[in-house]
Amino acid sequence: MSDAATSPDEAMRQAEEWVRLEVVETTAVITLDRPPVNAMTMAMHDRIAELAREAGRNDAVKAVVVTGNGKAFAAGNDIGEMQAMSVAQMAARVHPMQACFTTVAKLPKPVVAAVNGYALGGGCELALCADRRIASSRAKLGLPEVTLGIMPGIGGTQRLPRLVGPSRAKQLIFTGRRVDAAEALDMGLVDEVVEPEDLMDAALDWAHQFRDAASWALRWAKEAIDTGLETDLDTGLMIEATGFASLFGTDDRRIGMKSFLEDGPGRAVFRGR
Template identity: 40%
Template sequence: MATASSLSRLFLGKNLCGRAATISNTGFVKFYSVAPSYENIKIDVVGAKKNVGLIQLYRPKALNALCKPLFQELGKAVKDFDSDSTIAAIIITGNEKAFAAGADIKEMQNNTYSSNQRQHFLQEWEDISNCGKPIIAAVNGFALGGGCELAMLCDIIYAGEKAKFGQPEINIGTIPGAGGTQRLPRYVGKSKAMEIVLTGNFIDAQEAEKMGLVSRVFPVEKLLEETIKLAERIGTHSPLIVKMAKQSVNQAYETTLRAGLQYEKSMFYGTFATEDRKEGMTAFIEKRPPNFKNE
């Protein structure tokens, strides 16, 4: 098992906001701000090749409740990482207690139907869904309401063994509004989704993995390390082809099987117009590692 000191060396290096970072003995990043740019999130670039963008939700006193300023900052950070050619994948995480324990209820308490329409309430979520690079959620603690929806908005979910997921909006007289009633059935099926949404009950990490909501479950102290390994593995491939693969998988949720198969075939054909496809197959035949150039 890696020590805290060895993990510290892994996480030190290139930094987007003048922050140095080390690993605590719980496996979470400790950020030391030199020139802070955000109030509600912390960001860094991590991994052995410094090609993984890390975003930590940072409202610890509010269990990372998703207020509008937080999501505006999150959207900007995701767009910045997405446009950075040195970044292969993005990780969104929280802390030991909470990934995000829901939306900020006090912030939305006095909203009205007309104000939601005028202000395009929750529009900031589009910044996350429009990201071309893979986004991985590393979930420890509570991922409830908007927190669960944010995790589902990511492409892959890894969870710590003590994580809790749920859509408890029914308990406060409303329903999920950022994908909970739409993405959850696609992950776990209609019956389970109905049970979760209509009761407001929580599910633990082990049940979430069994249902297909979560890809893998790890000890709390290993979660971030394992998530970074996954991001680094993705980073060994052509960024161009990874983006095409992500688009193709997402298309499965947007269309019929027949139309999806046609879309996949078109994308597959499209890979043959890239230099990275040629390099990948040539390297395989020559039994050497490929040298992808994102072309």
């Protein structure tokens, strides 16, 4: 647990130690590393968003992996830190917390969560921000906030129903129940389950497939899907049309079509612009 008296500067210094970024070939890996279970402080939320923005700005980064070190992806937020907060303090903080995780969700690049163990509360909400979730067979996921007398507040009540449907989301949120990797896969909460020793290889393999992809095409496709799901069909089609037309101004569109006509499909060498 964090020290309620920790200064903002010290809290951010700690967060810089507990959340780090490494670039592996063309993939940015954001790792939470705060033993024993990567409980997240408010400063860690800010650090995650900072590193997500850094990965988003780096043209050499084509995809992003988010994971945790040790036996947990992230077993929630730091309860000691939250327990000391007043209504006014949390009211001032909850929107910035949501904005931090939204930064991950809105990364203009493919994002995969490598769920290596416990992903509970805020940890599960962070995983929900990814485009794909690959879980270790030992993973446990859930939103147990009701057992603390609160509710999910960093996107859980919104992203989970969109992913698994409202009925299943309510069952998990109302009960605070944890699900293992197999059940999470069955309900669509995760997309793939692998053995623990294969997890990072699976996540990196998924991310590395985009190393030579047309970056702007991926960016617009993600924007069209995610934003379209939040609106009506006509508006979604307008977003799609805007992206589709805009891509005709990119080098990659010219390269892709020229390569297709001259060499056949799947042989284009894109420039990411």
